[in-house]
Amino acid sequence: MSSHIFPFVFPAAIQKAYEAGLYTDLKIICGNSEFMVHKIIVCSQSKVFHATCSNGFMESSTNTIDLTADGISLVSRMIHCLYHGTYADFDAIEDAQDWKSGYQLHAGMYALGDKYDLSVLKDTALVNFKLATKAKPKDRLGLIESIPIVYSSTPDSDRNLRDAALVKFKTYPSHFLHNDVKASFQKVLLEVPDFSWDLHQYWMSVA
Secondary structure (H helix, E strand, C coil), rough: CCEEEECCCCCHHHHHHHHHHHCCEEEEEEEEEEEEHHHHHHCCHHHHHHHHHHHHCCHHHHCCCHHHHHHHHHHHHHHHHHHHHHEEECCCCCCCCCCCHHHHHHHHHHHHHHHCCCHHHHHHHHHHHHHCCCCCCCHHHHHHHHHHHHHHCCCCCCCHHHHHHHHHHCCHHHHHHCCCCHHHHHHHHHHHHHHHHHHHHHHHHCC
């Protein structure tokens, strides 16, 4: 299933050109995978990629960017989002090696958007995070386990994803004291003190 929020979409001709590998002028490498893309699409949406491809860096002469460190599950979704304004939702089988839940995936996508200054990716990831369910114990565990990513991969000045996570804990807070997730919740409270403080302040403000 494809996650998307905005009516953002490039003309069909551009999407077809990407899918067919036509008129591409930039290669993005991620491990053993290569993506042939268009600078006008990638660099016009990211000041980071614009600088990389235009300021005399090696990438500007080779027309190649290596994003292996970011991981294929994130990079492939990022590229799809740059062209379509969407990215594929969490797949419990295909993404099992990298992520335990949709919450972790969306937090990772948000962090990638922040890293490369991609507002469309951050906005899409944020709303997808907000829409993720916590109806089942495994979903609540996924939310809990996403907190270290949420807090370690975003600057203190960017509250959007952190606040979205706090709202999740505001609704039915007793759910996180059930035996099936209680230990994990307590572990995160100890390991991520900024989250513990924010959650305390948040619960006090809505009490």
